[in-house]
Amino acid sequence: xxxxxxxxxxxxxxxxxxxxxxxxxxxxxxxxxxxxxxxxxxxxxxxxxxxxxxxxxxxxxxxxxxxxxxxxxxxxxxxxxxxxxxxxxxxxxxxxxxxxxxxxxxxxxxxxxxxxxxxxxxxxxxxxxxxxxxxxxxxxxxxxxxxxxxxxxxxxxxxxxxxxxxxxxxxxxxxxxxxxxxxxxxxxxxxxxxxxxxxxxxxxxxxxxxxxxxxxxxxxxxxxxxxxxxxxxxxxxxxxxxxxxxxxxxxxxxxxxxxxxxxxxxxxxxxxxxxxxxxxxxxxxxxxxxxxxxxxxxxxxxxxxxxxxxxxxxxxxxxxxxxxxxxxxxxxxxxxxxxxxxxxxxxxxxxxxxxxxxxxxxxxxxxxxxxxxxxxxxxxxxxxxxxxxxxxxxxxxxxxxxxxxxxxxxxxxxxxxxxxxxxxxxxxxxxxxxxxxxxxxxxxxxxxxxxxxxxxxxxxxxxxxxxxxxxxxxxxxxxxxxxxxxxxxxxxxxxxxxxxxxxxxxxxxxxxxxxxxxxxxxxxxxxxxxxxxxxxxxxxxxxxxxxxxxxxxxxxxxxxxxxxxxxxxxxxxxxxxxxxxxxxxxxxxxxxxxxxxxxxxxxxxxxxxxxxxxxxxxxxxxxxxxxxxxxxxxxxxxxxxxxxxxxxxxxxxxxxxxxxxxxxxxxxxxxxxxxxxxxxxxxxxxxxxxxxxxxxxxxxxxxxxxxxxxxxxxxxxxxxxxxxxxxxxxxxxxxxxxxxxxxxxxxxxxxxxxxxxx
Amino acid sequence: xxxxxxxxxxxxxxxxxxxxxxxxxxxxxxxxxxxxxxxxxxxxxxxxxxxxxxxxxxxxxxxxxxxxxxxxxxxxxxxxxxxxxxxxxxxxxxxxxxxxxxxxxxxxxxxxxxxxxxxxxxxxxxxxxxxxxxxxxxxxxxxxxxxxxxxxxxxxxx
Numbered sequence: 001x002x003x004x005x006x007x008x009x010x011x012x013x014x015x016x017x018x019x020x021x022x023x024x025x026x027x028x029x030x031x032x033x034x035x036x037x038x039x040x041x042x043x044x045x046x047x048x049x050x051x052x053x054x055x056x057x058x059x060x061x062x063x064x065x066x067x068x069x070x071x072x073x074x075x076x077x078x079x080x081x082x083x084x085x086x087x088x089x090x091x092x093x094x095x096x097x098x099x100x101x102x103x104x105x106x107x108x109x110x111x112x113x114x115x116x117x118x119x120x121x122x123x124x125x126x127x128x129x130x131x132x133x134x135x136x137x138x139x140x141x142x143x144x145x146x147x148x149x150x151x152x153x154x155x156x157x158x159x160x161x162x163x164x165x166x167x168x169x170x171x172x173x174x175x176x177x178x179x180x181x182x183x184x185x186x187x188x189x190x191x192x193x194x195x196x197x198x199x200x201x202x203x204x205x206x207x208x209x210x211x212x213x214x215x216x217x218x219x220x221x222x223x224x225x226x227x228x229x230x231x232x233x234x235x236x237x238x239x240x241x242x243x244x245x246x247x248x249x250x251x252x253x254x255x256x257x258x259x260x261x262x263x264x265x266x267x268x269x270x271x272x273x274x275x276x277x278x279x280x281x282x283x284x285x286x287x288x289x290x291x292x293x294x295x296x297x298x299x300x301x302x303x304x305x306x307x308x309x310x311x312x313x314x315x316x317x318x319x320x321x322x323x324x325x326x327x328x329x330x331x332x333x334x335x336x337x338x339x340x341x342x343x344x345x346x347x348x349x350x351x352x353x354x355x356x357x358x359x360x361x362x363x364x365x366x367x368x369x370x371x372x373x374x375x376x377x378x379x380x381x382x383x384x385x386x387x388x389x390x391x392x393x394x395x396x397x398x399x400x401x402x403x404x405x406x407x408x409x410x411x412x413x414x415x416x417x418x419x420x421x422x423x424x425x426x427x428x429x430x431x432x433x434x435x436x437x438x439x440x441x442x443x444x445x446x447x448x449x450x451x452x453x454x455x456x457x458x459x460x461x462x463x464x465x466x467x468x469x470x471x472x473x474x475x476x477x478x479x480x481x482x483x484x485x486x487x488x489x490x491x492x493x494x495x496x497x498x499x500x501x502x503x504x505x506x507x508x509x510x511x512x513x514x515x516x517x518x519x520x521x522x523x524x525x526x527x528x529x530x531x532x533x534x535x536x537x538x539x540x541x542x543x544x545x546x547x548x549x550x551x552x553x554x555x556x557x558x559x560x561x562x563x564x565x566x567x568x569x570x571x572x573x574x575x576x577x578x579x580x581x582x583x584x585x586x587x588x589x590x591x592x593x594x595x596x597x598x599x600x601x602x603x604x605x606x607x608x609x610x611x612x613x614x615x616x617x618x619x620x621x622x623x624x625x626x627x628x629x630x631x632x633x634x635x636x637x638x639x640x641x642x643x644x645x646x647x648x649x650x651x652x653x654x655x656x657x658x659x660x661x662x663x664x665x666x667x668x669x670x671x672x673x674x675x676x677x678x679x680x681x682x683x684x685x686x687x688x689x690x691x692x693x694x695x696x697x698x699x700x701x702x703x704x705x706x707x708x709x710x711x712x713x714x715x716x717x718x719x720x721x722x723x724x725x726x727x728x729x730x731x732x733x734x735x736x737x738x739x740x741x742x743x744x745x746x747x748x749x750x751x752x753x754x755x756x757x758x
Numbered sequence: 759x760x761x762x763x764x765x766x767x768x769x770x771x772x773x774x775x776x777x778x779x780x781x782x783x784x785x786x787x788x789x790x791x792x793x794x795x796x797x798x799x800x801x802x803x804x805x806x807x808x809x810x811x812x813x814x815x816x817x818x819x820x821x822x823x824x825x826x827x828x829x830x831x832x833x834x835x836x837x838x839x840x841x842x843x844x845x846x847x848x849x850x851x852x853x854x855x856x857x858x859x860x861x862x863x864x865x866x867x868x869x870x871x872x873x874x875x876x877x878x879x880x881x882x883x884x885x886x887x888x889x890x891x892x893x894x895x896x897x898x899x900x901x902x903x904x905x906x907x908x909x910x911x912x913x914x915x916x
Contacts, residue, residue: 013852020860021848021867023795023835030794186895187799187807187861237797237861238895269800477859477896648855652897656858659898682804682893690886690899 006557007490008710009644015481015501016235025235028191028205029266036193037066037106039255039265040113041248042120043275044095044102047675048129048344051093051122056103059119064112066259068105068120074254076223080246082213084311087347089221089250095124096144096309097344098676099275106255106263129344129675133306134283136343144309144342152307152342153315157322158335159395159603165298165333169289173369177286178741179358181670182279182351182663185687188237189272194252195262201507202257203230206249209239209474210514214246215506218253229253233504239476240660241350242276244516245312273680277349278670280305280317284362294374294381298333299366301325303359307340308347314340317348320355323394327363328405328442328614329385332602344675350516352660356721360441361742364725368437368732378729379413379438382616390599393442396607397449398599400705404640405440407701408616412438415697416618416636426734431626434633435734437619439725443718445522445611445708446594454593455523456510459488459531461586465559465573466498473512473524474504478716479649480520486645487525487709491532492539493556493572510589518714521645522611523592525709530590538584539575546570546578595707611705613713614640617658619726623734625753628746630666630731632694639718640701643711654698654719661723663688669743764828768793769837779825783817784808786824787834795835795864799893806892809865810834816872818891833871835864843916844871847909856905858896866892870906879914882907 019025056068071078071092078092079085091100103120107113130136130143136150144150166172192206202222208214211231219226236243248265255263267275282305289298303321307314318338325336367385371378386409387393389402413419418436426434447453458470469488475481481501489496502508512524536556543554547570549563556562561570579586596608618636623629637654644650667686671678679685704711724742732739737752761776768791775790787793787810796819799807803818810819811833839845847870850856857863866889873880873888880888885906886899894902 014855014857016860017852017857020857020863021835021851022839023793023864025860026794027797027861029798030788032792184895185893187805187859187893188797189799236859237799238859240895266798269802269804477861479858648901652855652858652901655898655900656896657898660895681802682800683802687893687895688898689891689893690889690903693899696898696900 005490005710007486007496009647011648012482012486012496012646014479015485027188027235027237028193028207031193031205031234033193033195033262036262036264037108037259038110038113039104039106039252039263040117041101041251042103042117043271044098044100046095046124046126047098048127049095049124050127051091051095051102052125053121053123054092054102055121058121059105059116062112062116062119064108065116066106066261067255068103068116069254069258070103073258074221076221080217080221080250081310081312082210082217082245083313083316087310097347099347104251104255106259131343131345131675133304133341133343136341144344150342152311152340153318155319155322155338156335157325157395159392160333162298162300162333162335166289168297170292171373172287172289173366173373174287175366175369175740177284177362177365179282179361180742181281181346181672182668183273183670183685184240184242184351185682185685186238186240186242189267189269190243190247190276191266192249192252193262193264194256196256196260201228201230202253203232204249204253205232205234207236207243208233208249209243209476209516211474211504211506212472212511213514214249217246218250221250222253222257230505230507233474236474236476240352241516243476244350244514245277247276269682270680273685274677277312278346279351280307280314280348280355280358282321282358284359286362286366288366288370290370292374294370294376294384296329296331296385299326299331301336301362303338305338305340306343306345306348308345309342310347312347312349314348317355321359324356324359326393328387328440330387330391345672346677352657352720353717354517356441356443356717357661357664357724360439360721361725361728364439365728365740368729369738379409379418382438382440383409392602396601397610398607399612400609401703404701404703405442405614407703408614408638408640409440411699411701412616412618412636412638415638415699418618431624433623433625433734435621435623435730437726437729437733438616439722439729440614440616441718441721442612442614443518443721445613445714446519447517449596449608453513454591455512455527456589456591457512457524457527457531458509458587458589459528459535461535461576463577463580465494465571465576467492467494467500469499469501469528470509471501471512471524472504472506472509473520474515476515478653479646480515480524482649483521483645484524484528487528488532491529492536493558495559518716521712521714522708525712526592527590529709530592531588534588535586538579539572542575542578543570611708611713613718615718615722617722617726619730621727621730621734623731623749625735628749630744630749632662632727634695634697635723635726636697637719638699638701639715640703641715642705642708642713643702644700645710645712650700650715651698653715655696657719658696658723659688659693661720662693662727665724665727665742666744669745762825764824766827766830766832768832769834770840777824779823781824782820783822783824783827784819787819793834793836797861797864799861806865806869807862809868809892811868811872814872814875816869835867838867838871841871843913846912847871850905850909854901854905854908856897856902862892862894866894866902874910878910880910
């Protein structure tokens with residue numbers, strides 16, 4: 001029976017919503033400070049080149065130019081990135097991708113800043129770049145970095161004995177899949193405003209998913225203590241992974257430090273597309289073995305990811321691909337390998353899904369091919385192989401709960417009318433073919449065991465019982481702050497309008513960890529519950545003192561104390577006032593890191609349980625076999641979320657994730673030629689518009705997980721992981737031929753159809 | 759380039775200023791008039807984040823030049839609440855969760871406003887077509903369409 005909550009699971013307007021609809025919401029490009037300068041970066045026109053000469057003297061002499069900085073002007077370390085700091089802030093020797101910056105300027109206005117960039121003299125010697133990730137691994141190919149090979153890492157995730165597993169298989173399917181770059185295209189490009197506070201603190205307002213990570217890197221670049229850097233996130237106009245790693249905030253800090261004046265840097269759309277990270281393109285070889293009944297016996301996956309010249313999140317993304325390689329299925333023998341390859345192509349990093357959309361495409365196409373070969377229904381074969389509670393999905397990990405996948409598949413089947421689809425016309429017109437595709441995937445909550453992954457949060461209650469939530473967790477539009485307000489309001493029995501969430505601020509709040517990996521609700525939510533619980537106990541103690549009631553019978557709700565279900569004449573405001581009178585602390589902090597309960601692995605070794613969430617999508621498409629055009633008619637998206645906290649916010653995240661997946665599958669394509677992106681505008685990189693999105697039917701499965709806030713898991717990434725595969729399977733079903741690479745452009749559909757008839 | 763003097767009305771207020779005729783309306787709104795609602799998200803008319811309503815039509819303000827605004831009547835998101843019952847459109851956006859990061863929202867609201875001024879009872883297709891030039895990366899649009907529909911229905915009933 002679902003527990004009845006007061007605020008959790010209820011509709012609640014988004015925090016800050018009134019400001020958004022009236023145009024008052026402030027994003028970093030909207031911030032104005034007296035004597036603020038405009039900052040700009042000078043980017044290399046080449047993807048791979050040596051810098052022969054760099055002369056900024058003319059630029060420095062221009063009227064209205066306050067500073068021009070190059071690598072030698074950086075007080076501290078000339079490197080950034082959190083995971084693997086190998087990217088120079090400013091390059092002085094070798095350009096390794098088309099987005100490398102060689103200088104930064106600060107000037108009185110945009111015009112003068114642009115003139116300053118033009119006045120910088122750089123002489124480049126173009127070098128032969130490495131642009132083919134497969135060739136990159138060959139012996140004779142030039143090295144992206146002299147001191148190391150182009151193969152950055154090779155991860156293997158395995159259990160059982162794949163040779164044995166394949167020997168046991170009645171049927172073996174082997175295919176090679178490939179997926180492409182994706183551009184985040186968040187509406188607000190990368191931006192930052194930096195200034196120096198009265199006490200010398202460098203303050204940076206940045207559009208970021210990770211204020212504390214940025215703080216560390218700014219301090220390192222300026223060679224000052226971390227506490228002398230303060231990063232604050234104003235409202236953020238979307239991120240999806242693009243703002244996980246630092247982009248312009250350290251440069252803005254460098255310029256403010258050099259000029260002693262506020263500096264604002266905003267990347268133009270062209271600069272943004274050109275320079276910020278992309279989703280890793282991948283080539284995935286996948287071998288699946290199964291019995292004649294359709295039970296998986298073995299899988300062997302080998303994935304190659306082109307990460308560009310700087311590792312960025314590349315190693316983590318490829319590790320993730322190998323960690324998810326076997327899919328959300330029971331696979332007794334598995335080997336998933338992932339190679340991270342360095343090239344001079346655009347750098348790749350975090351993007352909603354973080355490697356899972358790519359690997360899902362491979363294993364979900366494989367499941368459909370298997371179903372095809374065995375003449376089984378694609379949904380039935382997935383139900384047959386669904387992973388269950390306690391089963392292995394990584395060398396040392398089992399899923400803590402597994403029932404969610406079956407439940408999602410069954411609900412998706414029901415909502416989509418899957419079993420009745422044969423009654424619907426497959427050929428509504430002579431040139432139109434209709435098809436249906438199902439796909440599933442899964443996503444861990446949190447990174448992993450033995451990895452730094454934790455969240456701090458604090459709650460202050462004022463004398464009138466209203467509360468401030470001090471969090472370092474970035475809300476980039478996904479609704480995290482609204483979730484926090486609901487969690488704290490629920491726990492303390494307050495009305496949500498009496499809970500205020502601050503803008504994340506490294507001085508005001510502890511490190512919540514980055515807003516990535518679908519971790520924020522669980523990690524920050526749990527930290528907040530701990531903080532709120534301390535205060536709740538104090539308030540309960542006062543009720544006991546005042547009334548003599550049994551503490552087990554007291555609850556706080558709707559701004560009042562209740563004993564045995566009856567509201568008593570003690571408001572939370574009264575309790576707070578008494579706490580202050582009685583010298584009881586009304587500030588509390590909470591810290592959370594994940595507990596991974598032990599588990600025994602099939603081979604007898606010791607492992608752990610990991611919380612996972614599941615999802616299942618069904619896509620219905622129409623393919624025009626004359627033009628190759630694919631129209632998605634309907635998408636059913638069912639997600640295993642544990643407990644819904646905010647139903648509208650949840651629906652928004654799922655529909656947004658589905659749309660991003662649809663764009664990735666069908667229309668988004670970056671054209672990269674010799675390491676240079678050819679389509680750096682939203683006119684030529686097409687993301688879905690209101691005319692491209694079909695009816696999306698959203699539903700959830702609520703099987704609460706232990707150790708999560710009110711049983712809630714996550715939903716940020718799962719939808720984007722699954723939609724592309726559901727669409728690909730639907731197209732393959734419509735035309736009766738495999739779809740083995742993304743994007744599914746009209747040309748690729750026609751090629752596939754032509755191959756079918758030959 | 760030599761500046762020109764232009765007179766125009768923004769949100770009911772008369773503005774008289776002197777500016778380079780090749781400057782964009784967007785930059786004048788944001789930098790001269792401190793109206794930060796309209797956003798620059800592409801600078802070349804591809805995304806709709808800068809949409810305002812000029813002489814009852816939705817325009818990408820990043821493509822409108824100062825030389826074109828003399829005598830114009832402009833409504834921005836900051837002035838929407840005062841236009842008849844359109845504050846309820848804003849309420850519906852909140853109620854229906856028609857935004858997440860909110861960056862596209864001012865432009866989205868103004869495109870909807872322009873549609874509803876001329877067509878108070880639009881079909882779903884017409885709503886989608888009216889916001890087809892407003893890119894949103896967060897919502898997937900369906901909840902935005904529902905918010906506009908809800909407002910249109912509520913207004914039609916009154």
